[in-house]
Amino acid sequence: MRLDSLQPPPPLPLPTRGRGTVPDAVHDAANGFPLPLVGRGRGGGLAVANRFARTLRSDATPAERILWQQLRLLKAEGRHFRRQVPIAGYVADFACHSAKLVVELDGGQHGDAMTYDKQRSAALARHGYKVVRFWNIDVFEGLEGVVDRIRFEVGLPTAYAYTGDTPTPTPPHKGEGTS
DSSP states (O other), X not given: OOGXXXXXXXXXXXXXXXXXXXXXXXXXXXXXXXXXXXXXXXXXXXXXXXXXXXXXXXXOOHHHHHHHHHHHHGGGGTOOOEEEEEETTEEEEEEETTTTEEEEEXXXXXXXXXXXXXXXXXXXXXXXXXXXXXXXXXXXHHHHHHHHHHHHHTTOOOSXXXXXXXXXXXXXXXXXXXX
């Protein structure tokens, strides 16, 4: 049989409605979370990841839209972010390739996805990316702090001093107390 006579399987259909809908061939029915988009099911791989990412970009959550407006401003400071980016077989919410940083926004549905999130973060780490996660409520109620932490992670000046995973406000300079 000649290889050039073989036809690839038909592509998987795009998600039809709703945020996070994935084609059945890349969905893990056992736990309800999407599998990595590389090498799974017929027609899987990068093409499915790219189409799925494109769909997610056009169907962003309100928190993603708010954060995206802020991350776009960082381009002027030399940190270009992309949104809904296929990396390591997963679609990252936001990524800065030059800083090897992935920013994930988690809504209420992620409370049950701890194992999946750990696998996803480990896969991204194997590709050299650091993953920082924020809850959607953090974006709605503390956008300045979220953006400041992201600035810290990509090496830009920040308004706060950071140690470990928790931001700590910088104390006022001597003589500048609060009044």
